[in-house]
Amino acid sequence: MARLIMFAVLAVIILASAVFCVSTKRIMRAATALLFVLFGVAGLYFLLDYTFLGATQISIYAGGITMMYVFAIQLVSKRTLQGLSERWFGKHTLLAAFIALVGFAEVLRHAAVSGDALSNEITMETIGKNLMTAEKYGYVLPFEFISLFLLACIIGGLVILNIKKKEESK
Structure with a gap:
């Protein structure tokens, strides 16, 4: 029961941070939200007793890759970033939503066809x-x-x- 509660807490943290990461207009806040997503995924690895993968997730992705993103953000001038604009609804958004739904349907279809997923672990x-x-x-x-x-x-x-x-x- 404790594992289920911990999974639910980590899932909420990951989903909330991911949504915040892609929806914020401030790039440093997005990088910070990405860091929380990566720590949440590492928490899921630890929850599954995959300590090596959890430690790798923290050291390589949460530590190294996120710091590389922050370093790249600091190299880009503010004038370059000010010219960027965000649009939420348009052709690309609808296309991305369609592709995401097709991918989700494919995952569901594969899960239904494979039957016992633990035998393929x-x-x-x-x-x-x-x-x-x-x-x-x-x-x-x-x-x-x-x-x-x-x-x-x-x-x-x-x-x-x-x-x-x-x-x-x-």
Whole structure:
């Protein structure tokens, strides 16, 4: 019963933060709401006793990716952000709603067809082996490439920031 209550609390936090993230006009508030969403997802992992995934969610996504977003936001000038406008209703909104409904219907159809979902469950041992192997279907090499790419992005951001500071000091 306690797990169900904890799941409900985490679900409300995740949904409320996600809606706030996409509906606010202030970009730093959106990044903060995204941080709460990522912490909520980590809470769900911990609730399922997937401590490795929960710790990974906190350290990589909530810590690293969110800080990279904040760093990128700080690099963008305020004049660039002021020119942006938001429209809620239009062709794109209706198209996005239609695609979301089709996706939801497909998930429901797949859940009804598959029957016993627990028989197809992937164990934590399988996930761990796939994360740490460089063989076929392994994820070590993609993780390394992504880490190098993120490092290049950070260095590029610092170079851009250094150039802008030199221009402003002249």
